[in-house]
Amino acid sequence: MSTEELTAQERERYSRHLLLPEVGPVGQERLKGASVLCIGAGGLGSPLLLYLAAAGVGRLGIVDGDVVDVSNLQRQVIHGTAWLGRPKGQSAAARLEELNPHCRVELHERMLDADNALDLIRGYDLVCDGSDNFPTRYLVNDACVLLGKPLVYGSVQRFDGQASVFNRTPTSPNYRDLLPEPPPAGEVPSCAEAGVMGVMPGLIGLIQATEAIKLITGIGRSLDGRLLVVDALTMRFRELTLRRDPDRPAI
Numbered sequence: 046m047s048t049e050e051l052t053a054q055e056r057e058r059y060s061r062h063l064l065l066p067e068v069g070p071v072g073q074e075r076l077k078g079a080s081v082l083c084i085g086a087g088g089l090g091s092p093l094l095l096y097l098a099a100a101g102v103g104r105l106g107i108v109d110g111d112v113v114d115v116s117n118l119q120r121q122v123i124h125g126t127a128w129l130g131r132p133k134g135q136s137a138a139a140r141l142e143e144l145n146p147h148c149r150v151e152l153h154e155r156m157l158d159a160d161n162a163l164d165l166i167r168g169y170d171l172v173c174d175g176s177d178n179f180p181t182r183y184l185v186n187d188a189c190v191l192l193g194k195p196l197v198y199g200s201v202q203r204f205d206g207q208a209s210v211f212n213r214t215p216t217s218p219n220y221r222d223l224l225p226e227p228p229p230a231g232e233v234p235s236c237a238e239a240g241v242m243g244v245m246p247g248l249i250g251l252i253q254a255t256e257a258i259k260l261i262t263g264i265g266r267s268l269d270g271r272l273l274v275v276d277a278l279t280m281r282f283r284e285l286t287l288r289r290d291p292d293r294p295a296i
Contacts (some may be wrong), residue, residue, distance in 0.1 A: 046170045046261060047078035049103060055147060059101050072262035073101060077147075079261045082169040084157055084185055086137040087111070088180040088236075088246030089175035089199050089253065097173075098141045098148040102261070103112040105141065105148055106169055109133045110156040112131035120243040139235040151227045156180055162188040170261060171195040173253050177236055179227040186211060186220035187296045196220070197256045199249040202234075204242050206249035209287060210256050213269040223272065225293060245277060 051059070051073060055131045062068045063077075066165075079102050083090050086109040097105060113121075113136055114130045128136040153165055157176075166172055166188050174185045174196060182200070189196040189212050196211040198220060211219040252273065259265045272285040 046075055048074040049078040051077065055101065058145075058147070062101070065112065068262055072264065075262050076101045076258070076283060079104040079171075080106070080169045081171055081173060081257055081261075082106040082108065082166060083173045083175055084108050084181065085122075085175035085177065086123060086133040087117065087175060087177065088120040088241070089177075089250040090137070090173075091121045092247050092250030093173050093175055093254050093257075094137055094141060095123055095144065096251060097257060098145045098150075099260055100254070101145070102148060102257075104151065104169075104240065106151045106153060106165070107134045107137055108153045108155070108157050108165060109137070110154055116197045120246050122247065123216040131184060146208045154229045157184060159184060163192065166194055167192055169194070171197065171257060173197045173257055174199065175250065175253075179233070182220060190219050195260055197253045197260070199253045200257070201241055201249050202236060203239055204245065204277040206245050206277070207276075208249050208252045208256070208268060208273045209271065210260070212269040213267060216289060217269050219296075220291055221296070222290050223287060225290070242277060245275075248275065248277065 060071050061071050083093050086107050091103050110131050112130055113124045113133055123140050124136045132154055134152045134154045138152055141150050162184050163296055172189055172194055176182055195213045198211055199208045256268055259267055270287055272287045274283045
């Protein structure tokens with residue numbers, strides 16, 4: 046990840062970051078020089094994109110080929126009613142431009158698939174997975190492993206959520222160390238089938254944004270090797286150790 050010198054206007058905008066000894070000018074310059082690809086501009090992608098842009102990440106990529114539906118607005122807070130029926134990527138980009146014009150947004154208005162995943166991910170420093178289905182999660186994970194890109198993972202359902210950091214180093218665990226193979230089709234209901242508390246993507250997406258900022262600036266201890274599990278009904282946070290499986294087949 047590169048660094049880029051801050052302008053006087055940026056120093057004023059990020060003044061609260063600059064006051065933090067752990068971040069300071071060097072950390073903020075790293076944020077400005079960083080590029081992050083967010084898979085999805087939905088529930089998880091909304092807080093992810095908003096807070097990464099606000100934090101001063103210099104280049105944000107959005108991969109989403111969907112349109113805004115009225116049922117999205119209960120949790121996908123980057124979008125508004127005026128954008129109903131219009132592309133999510135364009136809606137998100139407009140909001141981010143309003144929030145921070147110093148952040149360059151790159152739109153990839155398509156769904157991630159096996160044909161485009163490597164090309165889309167290759168040009169970014171790290172990836173944040175805001176997808177909501179198993180095939181995409183495995184695809185994102187496998188592409189990141191093949192390209193050597195860190196992956197910030199999050200998932201939500203009903204009142205529960207998970208977050209972790211995969212593939213931070215060549216010896217780090219990845220998503221297949223958590224779930225070696227996708228569950229059988231229909232075994233795990235989707236959010237559309239099981240429902241989701243509207244605040245859950247916000248909670249997990251903010252944790253993902255925090256992990257991404259830490260990775261970029263090189264501060265703190267990441268969730269590499271740890272799975273954070275959240276139960277919002279009891280407001281209980283648990284941490285599970287996650288290790289690389291030496292017998293797992295190579296991707």
